[in-house]
Amino acid sequence: MLIRKSSRRHCYFLINWLLSFTVIILLSINLYVTLYGSPFKASDGSGKFPIDDNINLKVTTQPVQSKSLISPSKRTNNHNQKNPHPSTVHSCNIPYECKDNDLALSITSGPRHDSARICVNGKYYIDAKSSTRGFNVVVINPATKLVVDSLAFDIYAGQSGALVDYINKVTPGHFLAMATADDAFFRISEEVKHAIEQLGSVTIHTLNFRSSWVFVGRKGSKGATLLEEISHGLRYRSGGPKSIATCIPIDIDMKMTNISFFCENHSEFDVLCKKKTVFIPPRIGTGPVKASAKPAYKLPIAIIAGNRPFYLQRCLESLLRVPNIDRSLITIFLDGFVRTPAWIANLYGIRVIVYPKSTTTSKKSLKLRKFDQIAVHYRRSLGTLWDIYPQKSSTIILEEDLVVSPDILDYFSESLPCLKADNSILTISAWNPNGYRSSSFNTSLLYRSDFFSGMGWILTRKLWNEIAPKWPSCCRGVNWDDWLRLSQQRRGRDTIYPDVSRIYHIGAEGVNNENFHKLHYKNQILNTIIGAKLRNVNSVIKAEYDKEIERILKIATPIRYSRSKKKNVCGPSMIPNTSGKNYAIYFYQSSLNDYKFGKELCACFQLWDSGGIRGLYSGIFRFYNKKNHVIAVGSLSKFAKRFMPKRYSSDWLSETATKSKKPS
Numbered sequence: 001m002l003i004r005k006s007s008r009r010h011c012y013f014l015i016n017w018l019l020s021f022t023v024i025i026l027l028s029i030n031l032y033v034t035l036y037g038s039p040f041k042a043s044d045g046s047g048k049f050p051i052d053d054n055i056n057l058k059v060t061t062q063p064v065q066s067k068s069l070i071s072p073s074k075r076t077n078n079h080n081q082k083n084p085h086p087s088t089v090h091s092c093n094i095p096y097e098c099k100d101n102d103l104a105l106s107i108t109s110g111p112r113h114d115s116a117r118i119c120v121n122g123k124y125y126i127d128a129k130s131s132t133r134g135f136n137v138v139v140i141n142p143a144t145k146l147v148v149d150s151l152a153f154d155i156y157a158g159q160s161g162a163l164v165d166y167i168n169k170v171t172p173g174h175f176l177a178m179a180t181a182d183d184a185f186f187r188i189s190e191e192v193k194h195a196i197e198q199l200g201s202v203t204i205h206t207l208n209f210r211s212s213w214v215f216v217g218r219k220g221s222k223g224a225t226l227l228e229e230i231s232h233g234l235r236y237r238s239g240g241p242k243s244i245a246t247c248i249p250i251d252i253d254m255k256m257t258n259i260s261f262f263c264e265n266h267s268e269f270d271v272l273c274k275k276k277t278v279f280i281p282p283r284i285g286t287g288p289v290k291a292s293a294k295p296a297y298k299l300p301i302a303i304i305a306g307n308r309p310f311y312l313q314r315c316l317e318s319l320l321r322v323p324n325i326d327r328s329l330i331t332i333f334l335d336g337f338v339r340t341p342a343w344i345a346n347l348y349g350i351r352v353i354v355y356p357k358s359t360t361t362s363k364k365s366l367k368l369r370k371f372d373q374i375a376v377h378y379r380r381s382l383g384t385l386w387d388i389y390p391q392k393s394s395t396i397i398l399e400e401d402l403v404v405s406p407d408i409l410d411y412f413s414e415s416l417p418c419l420k421a422d423n424s425i426l427t428i429s430a431w432n433p434n435g436y437r438s439s440s441f442n443t444s445l446l447y448r449s450d451f452f453s454g455m456g457w458i459l460t461r462k463l464w465n466e467i468a469p470k471w472p473s474c475c476r477g478v479n480w481d482d483w484l485r486l487s488q489q490r491r492g493r494d495t496i497y498p499d500v501s502r503i504y505h506i507g508a509e510g511v512n513n514e515n516f517h518k519l520h521y522k523n524q525i526l527n528t529i530i531g532a533k534l535r536n537v538n539s540v541i542k543a544e545y546d547k548e549i550e551r552i553l554k555i556a557t558p559i560r561y562s563r564s565k566k567k568n569v570c571g572p573s574m575i576p577n578t579s580g581k582n583y584a585i586y587f588y589q590s591s592l593n594d595y596k597f598g599k600e601l602c603a604c605f606q607l608w609d610s611g612g613i614r615g616l617y618s619g620i621f622r623f624y625n626k627k628n629h630v631i632a633v634g635s636l637s638k639f640a641k642r643f644m645p646k647r648y649s650s651d652w653l654s655e656t657a658t659k660s661k662k663p664s
Contacts, residue, residue: 092105102249103121104247105177105248106243107245108243109179109180110181110212110241110242114181115182116131116132116179120147121145125138125150126150130152132152133154133182134159134183135155137152137166139174139175139177140176145250148174151166158187160191161189163192164192164195176215176216176217176219177215178196178215178217179213185211196215203228205384206337207230207232208233210237212240215229227244230242294413296396296411297413301398303331303332305332305333305334306377307335307336308341308400308401311401311509312332315399315402316344321406322406323406327350331351331385334352334355335357335377336355337356358372358374369475372476372478375473375474375483393460397457397459401507402456402505403504403506405503405526408430412458414534414537415446416428419460419496421538421541424493425494426493427457427460427495428458431502432447432498434602434608434614434621435525436607439624440500440524441624441627444532444533445498445535446497447497447540447615448545451495452485454481454484494542498527500532501527504521504524506521536548553633553639553642556631556643557583558643560645571605572605574604575625577626584632584633589637591636599612620632620633620639635649
């Protein structure tokens with residue numbers, strides 16, 4: 001009897017629990033639909049499907065055609081896709097009067113499904129009644145200043161294909177005003193992003209969950225639009241409302257290729273604007289310029305950039321002057337949507353991809369926080385680059401504050417086979433850290449170093465696949481290139497770089513200050529010779545490079561660097577007034593990692609002396625002085641054991657003994 005009563009109680013409890021759970025689920029669904037609308041759209045736009053067991057429930061993806069392209073009888077009958085009775089408001093609430101030949105346009109985007117607004121010439125064609133989740137679109141004919149269509153595409157409900165088809169069929173020259181509501185990201189296709197990018201969008205690839213985005217583009221106008229705003233969602237929180245309210249001349253070109261118009265808004269670019277033109281070479285295949293068969297000319301070029309438009313302009317100016325360069329292979333990755341760098345890129349006809357401004361939650365120093373942000377920007381930019389070029393095995397990495405030599409692609413083309421032939425090579429760099437006027441001379445010479453110099457370098461897909469999973473994450477305050485120099489990443493591999501640099505660093509503003517730039521970068525030189533050829537390129541392959549060092553040391557005049565500062569003749573005076581000779585300066589080491597006197601030598605010859613020695617290879621480093629080739633050799637290096645005069649060791653010991661004696 002007791003067992004039966006207990007079983008009944010359990011049954012009643014289970015039934016009550018199931019009923020309560022069902023009620024909660026139904027209330028939750030009802031609340032979601034009330035706030036955000038149904039996640040599905042039926043073919044009649046009602047958000048409800050007919051109750052019929054013989055009907056399969058599926059989302060329609062039929063394209064909604066434009067009035068200007070197809071007869072009204074063939075259009076879908078979705079009340080969310082067209083507002084037949086637009087409400088009127090004076091000048092779309094723009095706080096000033098528009099000219100007779102202008103379009104008064106106001107666009108707003110927000111987090112709710114009914115928050116999109118698009119007003120044209122005093123009439124709302126997308127309002128609270130017609131706004132829906134996804135992309136809300138108004139098409140305007142500039143010839144008549146009339147709206148020819150107003151409709152919406154619910155991306156969540158599978159209308160990506162419909163939006164692409166619609167954009168493709170819009171009449172060239174027509175304006176498209178677009179605003180998102182609720183969310184337009186979930187289930188968005190790459191085809192949608194590409195189609196909107198072709199209208200002039202700079203930020204569409206950065207759209208994330210619940211972003212608020214407003215945009216005005218023009219069909220057939222290639223390049224970045226002047227009118228675009230975005231507020232990115234943060235995790236599962238919606239981005240803040242975004243809006244555009246302005247007067248648009250009907251004859252405006254939405255792209256920034258008119259330098260006169262650019263200079264009216266950017267008078268600070270006085271050097272560029274005085275020329276009244278920008279140098280843009282013809283595209284490969286459209287004129288007399290033919291694609292080069294050299295391998296580096298076929299590599300993608302990534303420019304990692306932030307908000308430093310002056311540097312970016314100089315970088316692009318130098319890069320586009322490289323003979324036979326294919327500018328369609330150049331991509332600028334911009335950290336944060338800042339208008340001027342995007343317009344500069346567009347002025348030169350270069351693709352630009354914009355990401356949300358990288359952030360850090362670190363409470364470390366400002367410099368370390370910048371390191372975090374740069375590392376984040378590099379990680380996402382390089383990841384995207386390989387997606388853009390899935391068939392490419394290598395790419396060239398630049399930064400916006402680098403000016404390149406006219407032969408940089410020839411340099412990479414000639415040295416690239418070494419990277420493929422020698423697994424002990426990490427990368428090929430275009431920058432010599434010790435490439436100063438007094439220490440750099442030979443445009444045909446390559447060096448090998450265990451120091452990763454970066455600053456214009458080749459990244460292989462193989463190396464990226466290796467380091468990407470370990471890339472420094474936020475918020476450790478780690479400089480990405482210092483991280484790549486660590487033995488865990490380098491794994492015994494070396495960097496190849498030239499005696500005369502093929503890039504020049506102009507970035508006095510950035511992570512490093514102006515004094516640091518003046519001290520370490522200003523006096524470096526850049527090759528300006530077109531057609532400079534590298535000599536004996538295979539000599540940088542590891543086995544051959546050691547033989548080359550031994551050959552030079554065998555014929556070099558030895559010089560001992562004293563441990564006593566009183567006896568040292570520091571700097572160029574150590575080298576005789578000759579030209580074309582080889583000299584080997586031997587410096588003392590108490591252990592393999594002791595480079596105290598090596599650093600002193602760097603200071604003597606005005607080489608890079610901040611931090612460690614840059615350009616080290618197996619205990620040696622190389623440079624030029626008075627057009628003489630100089631090799632500085634550590635006393636415990638493998639090369640010193642064979643070529644350093646025996647008396648140098650005893651001389652250093654006697655100097656130590658003399659120094660240890662105290663006056664009586």
